[in-house]
Amino acid sequence: MNEPALGGIAQRAQDRPEPILRPGNTNCGGCGMSIGWQFLSRAVAHEPIQIVIPACCGIVTAGPYPYSAYGAPILASTFASAAAMATGLSQAARLNGEATRVLCWAGDGGTYDIGMATLSAAAERNENILYICYDNEIYGNTGGQRSSATPLGAVTTTTPIGKEVGKKDIVGIMAAHGIAYAASLSLAHPDDAMRKFRHCLDLEGFRFLHILSPCPTGWKSEPADGVQLLRLAVSSGLYPVIEVFDGERTVINVEPSFSYEDLATYFAAQARFKRERYSLEAVAARIQRNWRRLRVQAAASAALAEPLPEPAGAPLAV
Amino acid sequence: MSTQLMTANHAAGLAATLAGRANRRGRGFGSGVYPITPQTECIEFLCKQDIEKGHVVRVESEHSAMAVCIGFSMAGLRAYTASSSNGLAYMTENVFAAGFYRLPIVMMAVNRTMGPPWNIWVDHGDTLMLRDAGWIQLYCEDNQDLMDLSLMCFRVAEDPRILVPAMLGQDAFVLSHTIMQIEVPDQAQVDRFLPPLDLPHRLTDQPRTVGGLDFPHEIEQHREHHAAAMNRVFEVYAEAQDAFEAVFGRRPADPVVPYRLDDAELALVSMGTTASTARAAVDEARRKGIRAGSLRVNLFRPFPERQLAAQLAGIERVAILDRDLSPGMGGILWGESRALAPRDALVQNYMLGLGGGDVRPEHLVAVIDDLAGLERAGAPIIQEVA
Numbered sequence: 001m002n003e004p005a006l007g008g009i010a011q012r013a014q015d016r017p018e019p020i021l022r023p024g025n026t027n028c029g030g031c032g033m034s035i036g037w038q039f040l041s042r043a044v045a046h047e048p049i050q051i052v053i054p055a056c057c058g059i060v061t062a063g064p065y066p067y068s069a070y071g072a073p074i075l076a077s078t079f080a081s082a083a084a085m086a087t088g089l090s091q092a093a094r095l096n097g098e099a100t101r102v103l104c105w106a107g108d109g110g111t112y113d114i115g116m117a118t119l120s121a122a123a124e125r126n127e128n129i130l131y132i133c134y135d136n137e138i139y140g141n142t143g144g145q146r147s148s149a150t151p152l153g154a155v156t157t158t159t160p161i162g163k164e165v166g167k168k169d170i171v172g173i174m175a176a177h178g179i180a181y182a183a184s185l186s187l188a189h190p191d192d193a194m195r196k197f198r199h200c201l202d203l204e205g206f207r208f209l210h211i212l213s214p215c216p217t218g219w220k221s222e223p224a225d226g227v228q229l230l231r232l233a234v235s236s237g238l239y240p241v242i243e244v245f246d247g248e249r250t251v252i253n254v255e256p257s258f259s260y261e262d263l264a265t266y267f268a269a270q271a272r273f274k275r276e277r278y279s280l281e282a283v284a285a286r287i288q289r290n291w292r293r294l295r296v297q298a299a300a301s302a303a304l305a306e307p308l309p310e311p312a313g314a315p316l317a318v
Numbered sequence: 319m320s321t322q323l324m325t326a327n328h329a330a331g332l333a334a335t336l337a338g339r340a341n342r343r344g345r346g347f348g349s350g351v352y353p354i355t356p357q358t359e360c361i362e363f364l365c366k367q368d369i370e371k372g373h374v375v376r377v378e379s380e381h382s383a384m385a386v387c388i389g390f391s392m393a394g395l396r397a398y399t400a401s402s403s404n405g406l407a408y409m410t411e412n413v414f415a416a417g418f419y420r421l422p423i424v425m426m427a428v429n430r431t432m433g434p435p436w437n438i439w440v441d442h443g444d445t446l447m448l449r450d451a452g453w454i455q456l457y458c459e460d461n462q463d464l465m466d467l468s469l470m471c472f473r474v475a476e477d478p479r480i481l482v483p484a485m486l487g488q489d490a491f492v493l494s495h496t497i498m499q500i501e502v503p504d505q506a507q508v509d510r511f512l513p514p515l516d517l518p519h520r521l522t523d524q525p526r527t528v529g530g531l532d533f534p535h536e537i538e539q540h541r542e543h544h545a546a547a548m549n550r551v552f553e554v555y556a557e558a559q560d561a562f563e564a565v566f567g568r569r570p571a572d573p574v575v576p577y578r579l580d581d582a583e584l585a586l587v588s589m590g591t592t593a594s595t596a597r598a599a600v601d602e603a604r605r606k607g608i609r610a611g612s613l614r615v616n617l618f619r620p621f622p623e624r625q626l627a628a629q630l631a632g633i634e635r636v637a638i639l640d641r642d643l644s645p646g647m648g649g650i651l652w653g654e655s656r657a658l659a660p661r662d663a664l665v666q667n668y669m670l671g672l673g674g675g676d677v678r679p680e681h682l683v684a685v686i687d688d689l690a691g692l693e694r695a696g697a698p699i700i701q702e703v704a
């Protein structure tokens with residue numbers, strides 16, 4: 001079932017007069033990242049922002065110097081350094097009493113792979129940064145090589161027979177840092193997505209958002225199908241839409257139907273998955289395992305709200 | 319101003335602290351730091367300081383240390399870090415980035431041998447690897463240099479005519495851990511010498527992309543501007559020396575520093591602490607009747623080509639002393655400066671003190687004797703001293 005888009009309201013008085021990603025950008029038609037930017041634009045509204053974008057499709061789309069397709073100040077960072085450069089900008093704003101919100105907008109390569117140590121360290125220091133990863137499950141900018149976010153079975157230019165291992169659980173990894181907020185969002189579920197953008201823009205400390213981002217060029221899918229593919233990824237349980245507060249309280253935001261048919265359609269609609277190279281049964285079994293774990297986490301979160309029994313006996317003498 | 323005893327690492331840390339505090343009237347001070355022997359005492363010192371409107375980020379790697387400085391500097395803050403050898407190698411990508419963003423970041427680099435195999439002693443190969451990163455480079459000879467040239471680096475790098483980062487090399491242990499007497503300026507003096515930084519291209523809330531795509535034509539222009547800024551360093555450096563002298567009452571070292579060269583027939587060209595050893599060797603040779611002199615290269619980028627050529631005019635024999643080796647080529651200082659000696663001069667490359675070998679005056683006296691007896695220049699020589 002499709003969600004009604006943002007209560008049916010297209011443009012509101014408090015929205016930005018122009019989007020962050022403006023017309024004239026070079027993203028492919030049907031790029032999920034472009035949709036992500038429109039959400040972010042609305043959520044940010046008129047707040048002052050600075051955005052760090054490492055090497056990825058997201059920076060190429062800005063166009064060549066001196067033009068910028070972005071209607072916001074952008075620092076194009078080296079591939080691994082988004083979270084560290086953002087640290088400098090964000091601490092600078094704090095020292096100068098400025099309300100500027102500092103964001104990172106990075107691909108899966110800059111997040112799961114080369115930027116992981118830097119990202120982890122910024123999260124550990126609890127820097128005041130909102131880090132957004134748009135995950136197209138591939139190195140798009142360099143022409144479609146595998147990343148550690150590429151799913152099992154996907155053919156890329158460096159996994160010609162299909163990837164033999166699955167992807168990392170990035171929300172789990174980030175939540176394990178104990179940060180204020182880590183969530184995944186679906187661009188096909190706009191109300192939930194917008195709520196998450198707004199919620200974490202207002203939080204202090206390190207926040208992480210994961211966006212599954214259809215990439216017709218890399219996924220070998222129809223440009224018009226992106227949102228429908230996301231619906232299938234969510235309904236089949238392949239892409240859990242969840243949020244984790246303070247690294248300990250997990251909430252499941254969208255309940256999948258676990259439809260086997262949706263899963264089959266999702267795979268069949270993308271030529272990166274070759275029928276002879278993957279087993280839907282194996283994928284379904286992974287989904288089952290993942291969701292058992294998520295349910296345990298969500299249930300444990302509810303238990304976290306209950307007070308612990310008073311510690312028995314006298315405190316230990318040290 | 320006071321006279322204090324301290325290591326070069328502490329002198330560098332103190333200079334950064336004074337410079338950082340001086341920008342409290344501007345947008346403040348920021349640093350990203352990561353430890354490596356023999357630089358650690360410098361950043362440990364910095365982490366203990368209370369810097370008004372300043373913040374030191376303890377990062378997870380040198381790559382991020384420079385990235386954090388880039389963030390601070392891009393926001394218009396005065397930024398500083400320090401590293402050494404493999405740390406510099408790990409940082410390299412962002413060293414280039416800082417150069418090309420044209421950010422006046424200052425970095426102290428303790429010159430140490432690249433590994434593995436691991437060796438923590440002096441060798442200039444680490445910072446020389448970064449000579450093309452678009453940074454100003456200076457090489458210290460004593461602990462006072464760490465104080466004075468650090469402040470000079472901020473002043474010159476932040477000058478609106480320059481706006482390129484500056485790197486200050488110092489010899490591992492020979493300086494970094496050796497206590498010397500130095501003159502320490504007051505905050506009020508540093509405030510006078512270092513006006514608040516006003517970075518014209520800092521990131522504000524205006525829409526714009528910094529560091530995005532450049533096509534060949536834009537790269538040509540950006541590199542041309544960068545090179546032109548580098549060429550202005552000589553003039554701005556000289557002005558800064560005057561200003562320094564007016565405020566602190568001493569004059570920081572010139573881009574190249576001659577010693578007894580006026581009537582010399584033979585010269586030793588070197589960088590870092592080798593230059594002070596060279597002076598002792600020159601005195602020794604002169605006692606034996608050899609007309610020797612020495613030339614210290616203090617500023618390595620921009621390369622003081624004209625100053626070097628002018629100083630070497632009339633010299634018949636030149637020994638270029640490298641504490642580095644580019645395998646398959648020879649000494650890097652030699653490679654850059656051999657063409658600057660007079661056309662008929664004999665120029666021989668000696669590499670001494672690789673891996674921290676202790677270069678003593680007698681080694682350089684032996685070099686002078688060898689040079690004096692050469693019929694023609696040969697291949698670069700690795701002179702063992704350890």
Ligand SMILES: Cc1ncc(C[n+]2csc(CCOP(=O)(O)OP(=O)(O)O)c2C)c(N)n1
Nearest residue numbers: 055056057079107108109110138139140141
């Ligand atoms: C240090 C470094 N290594 C490699 C590259 C080449 N490179 C640029 S973008 C990229 C992949 C980006 O992938 P991702 O982060 O997923 O973003 P996408 O292009 O998919 O949007 C690579 C490998 C680089 N710019 N820097």
Ligand code: SF4
Nearest residue numbers: 028031057140215217
């Ligand atoms: S390659 Fe993919 S992620 Fe990159 S712009 Fe095209 S559709 Fe978007």
Ligand SMILES: [Mg+2]
Nearest residue numbers: 107108138140
């Ligand atoms: Mg990608």
